[in-house]
Amino acid sequence: MPDLFAYEFIRNAVLASLFASVACGIIGSYVVVKKIGFISGGIAHTAFGGIGLGYYLGINPLFGVIPFSLAAAIAIGLLSRKAKVAEDTAIGAFWAVGMAVGVILIGLTPGYAPNLFSYLFGNILTVSVADLWMIAVLDILIAALTWLFSKEFLALSFDEEYAEVSGVKTTRFYLLLLCLIALTVVILVRVAGIVLVIALLTIPAAIARVFSSTLRGMMGLATVLSALFCLGGLWLSWQLDLASGATIIMLAGIAFLLVHSGRSFISFLKAR
Numbered sequence: 001m002p003d004l005f006a007y008e009f010i011r012n013a014v015l016a017s018l019f020a021s022v023a024c025g026i027i028g029s030y031v032v033v034k035k036i037g038f039i040s041g042g043i044a045h046t047a048f049g050g051i052g053l054g055y056y057l058g059i060n061p062l063f064g065v066i067p068f069s070l071a072a073a074i075a076i077g078l079l080s081r082k083a084k085v086a087e088d089t090a091i092g093a094f095w096a097v098g099m100a101v102g103v104i105l106i107g108l109t110p111g112y113a114p115n116l117f118s119y120l121f122g123n124i125l126t127v128s129v130a131d132l133w134m135i136a137v138l139d140i141l142i143a144a145l146t147w148l149f150s151k152e153f154l155a156l157s158f159d160e161e162y163a164e165v166s167g168v169k170t171t172r173f174y175l176l177l178l179c180l181i182a183l184t185v186v187i188l189v190r191v192a193g194i195v196l197v198i199a200l201l202t203i204p205a206a207i208a209r210v211f212s213s214t215l216r217g218m219m220g221l222a223t224v225l226s227a228l229f230c231l232g233g234l235w236l237s238w239q240l241d242l243a244s245g246a247t248i249i250m251l252a253g254i255a256f257l258l259v260h261s262g263r264s265f266i267s268f269l270k271a272r
Helices: 002-006 008-034 037-046 048-057 061-081 087-108 116-121 129-148 150-158 160-165 170-192 197-211 215-240 244-271
Strands: none
Touching: 008 037, 008 129, 008 150, 008 170, 008 197, 008 215, 037 048, 037 061, 037 087, 037 170, 037 197, 048 061, 048 087, 048 116, 061 087, 061 170, 116 170, 116 244, 129 150, 129 170, 150 160, 150 170, 160 170, 170 197, 170 244, 197 215, 197 244, 215 244
16 A cells, blocks of 8 residues: 555545545535535536536636536525525526536537546546645635634524524525535545535535534544545555546445444334
8 A cells, every 4th residue: 555655646636535525524514414415416517517618718627617616506596595496496407507518618629628537427546736736725715714604604504594583694604605515516526526526525424414413523524434435435446446436436325325224223123
């Protein structure tokens, strides 16, 4: 194993795993508690349009994903809150349009679009130093905003009606939370890919919720679990020559099934 760290791309992958786990643990906990996993998936798939934009403009696709995913998050939030459009309808519309825009822009880009598969299904081994700096900056921004508005997000997640009565601008903070989800999607795209982002965003937090009695504890455990899944999946993909993103998600999925199956079995025994 130590020999692996002789390769720069392995070192980058390990750092990306650790950095991504921070955002995944924090924001994933809000996603699970607030039950907005479907919105996260909609933002992630809409972000494919940003990848197409990045390729078309000849820039790092992640720079295209950031404005695209943020715009999608705000639009979905506003349509569902202000225009009274059903949330699943707004998500479905942006999901489809974002993917369509991405396909069209990639088709209009001269030449062949390299590494496109890695943006769809993830390839943590392709993370560059520039990507690491971007992920680190987004991590700091996400952590700072969630710490600064921790009370508002806590109230929004557990009792939105009470929060609104208490004077919290719930729509404003809901949109901010969706924007933070969008930034987390940008980070996780390089780890798990657009198609698999929703799994890495929700599975560690869902497992952590079983063993945590507070939101802060849930975030901490989810961060640790995310790191373990990413590092474990990275090692398995290297050993078995498998796709890294899919291996990470499979490892997380197996852990999820084991934890909840064990929990159900214990509940069954107690009931008897």
